[in-house]
Amino acid sequence: MNNLFSPTKGAGFSFCRTAVGASDFGLYAYSYSEVDGDYDMEKFSIKREEKTVIPYIQKAFKYNPELYLFASPWSPPAWMKYSGLMDRGDEFPEKNYLKDDPKIYEAYALCFSKYITAYEKEGIKIDRLIIQNENDIATKYPSCVMPVEQMGKFVKTYLNPRFKTDDINTKIWAGTFRTAGQIDAIEFASNKEYHESFAGIGIQYTSTKYIQDIKTLLPEMPIMHTEGSCYNGNNTEDQASKRLGEVAQYINYGVTNYCYWNMILNETTESGWGWKQNSLINIDRENKTVTYNPDYSVIALISKCLQSGVVRVANYSSAIIISVKKDNKIFVLIQNNKNKADKYELDIINQNSRQVKIPANSVSIIQLDI
Known part of the structure; x- marks a missing residue:
C-alpha cells in the first residue's frame, strides 16, 4: 500500500477508480440490491464489500489522505434489466438493457444514493460517479448497454433530483464512452440537452481524433480518462514500453488524468469470467510472493509528476x-x-x-x- 499510494515513498496514486458492485474482475456477479422488486431499497447492503474492498480503499486513504475516488457500475442490479442478469450479456444482447420504466429509474437512483451514503459512513468519499462503464457493449461479464438518450433522461429526471433531495455532493459524469464500435461520446457532446445535467465526460480506449471532436463541441466541459489498455495478462516489458505513449495520447490532448485499472491481481491474472489482464502487481496466493510488473515501474514514475495541481x-x-x-x-x-x-x-x-x-x-x- 505504501508503494502504491504514499506520495513520498511510493507512486503516490491520487486519482483512483472503484466499481459500484461487481466489475469484469469480480469473482462473480453481485450488486447491493439483490431482492427483486425492492424499489425502496429496504434490503440494500454493501456487506459483500466489507471484507476486502472497503478495507483496501480505507488503507489507500490512510497512505494518501488527498486521494480522489471515482466510481462506476458495470451493470445495474439484475432485476432492473430486461435480461434479469448482470452478466451473460453476450448471450442475450437484445435484453442487456436497463428497463425503461420510471419505477426502475427511481429505484436505481435511490440505489446510487444509498451506495454513496453507505461508503461515506465507512470514511470513504466518492468524489465522482460515472453512470455506466462502457455503455455500448454486451459481454459475458457484468455489462449494460445504455444509449446516450437513456443516460441523459435517467440523470436529468431521476438521479440529479435524488442527489439534491438527499444532499449528496458527488458529481455526476457521463460515460464511460469508448468510441470503439460507435461514437456515443460525440453524440453526447453534440446534444446540448444533456450538458447541464453532467459535470464532465469519462472516456477510455478513445483515439485523439475523437478527443479533439469532443473538445471542439464542448470546450468548457472537462474530460477524464477512466481505464488504460489492459492487454492480456502477460505483463511484458514491451507492453510497459507503450505506457508513456498511451498516457501522452490523453494528457497532450486535454484530458485531465490517466487511470491505469488493475492495481493487483492474483497469479492467474484472470477474473471470474476467465478474462486475463495486466496489472501493476501480482500476488501468488499459494507461494505468498509479490511480483512488481514492468507496468508498475513506468506508471509509478509517471505518477510522481502527474499529480493534482500540475x-x-x-x-x-x-x-x-x-x-x-x-x-x-x-x-x-x-x-x-x-x-x-x-x-x-x-x-x-x-x-x-x-x-x-x-x-x-x-x-x-x-x-x-x-
Whole structure:
C-alpha cells in the first residue's frame, strides 16, 4: 500500500477508480440490491464489500489522505434489466438493457444514493460517479448497454433530483464512452440537452481524433480518462514500453488524468469470467510472493509528476513527451526507444537551452527549475 499510494515513498496514486458492485474482475456477479422488486431499497447492503474492498480503499486513504475516488457500475442490479442478469450479456444482447420504466429509474437512483451514503459512513468519499462503464457493449461479464438518450433522461429526471433531495455532493459524469464500435461520446457532446445535467465526460480506449471532436463541441466541459489498455495478462516489458505513449495520447490532448485499472491481481491474472489482464502487481496466493510488473515501474514514475495541481505546458518534439509545470519547476517525461543512449536538447522560451542524455530504451523524467 505504501508503494502504491504514499506520495513520498511510493507512486503516490491520487486519482483512483472503484466499481459500484461487481466489475469484469469480480469473482462473480453481485450488486447491493439483490431482492427483486425492492424499489425502496429496504434490503440494500454493501456487506459483500466489507471484507476486502472497503478495507483496501480505507488503507489507500490512510497512505494518501488527498486521494480522489471515482466510481462506476458495470451493470445495474439484475432485476432492473430486461435480461434479469448482470452478466451473460453476450448471450442475450437484445435484453442487456436497463428497463425503461420510471419505477426502475427511481429505484436505481435511490440505489446510487444509498451506495454513496453507505461508503461515506465507512470514511470513504466518492468524489465522482460515472453512470455506466462502457455503455455500448454486451459481454459475458457484468455489462449494460445504455444509449446516450437513456443516460441523459435517467440523470436529468431521476438521479440529479435524488442527489439534491438527499444532499449528496458527488458529481455526476457521463460515460464511460469508448468510441470503439460507435461514437456515443460525440453524440453526447453534440446534444446540448444533456450538458447541464453532467459535470464532465469519462472516456477510455478513445483515439485523439475523437478527443479533439469532443473538445471542439464542448470546450468548457472537462474530460477524464477512466481505464488504460489492459492487454492480456502477460505483463511484458514491451507492453510497459507503450505506457508513456498511451498516457501522452490523453494528457497532450486535454484530458485531465490517466487511470491505469488493475492495481493487483492474483497469479492467474484472470477474473471470474476467465478474462486475463495486466496489472501493476501480482500476488501468488499459494507461494505468498509479490511480483512488481514492468507496468508498475513506468506508471509509478509517471505518477510522481502527474499529480493534482500540475499544469500541462505545450511542447514541440518528435519524441514521446509530456511536459507539466508546478511550483516553478517543469517536469519533462520523455521516452528513448533507441538501443543506445541519446542526447536531447531542451529549449525554453527566454532561457538558455539545456542538453541531456537519456538512457537507451527508457522512460525518464527531467526536472528543470524555472
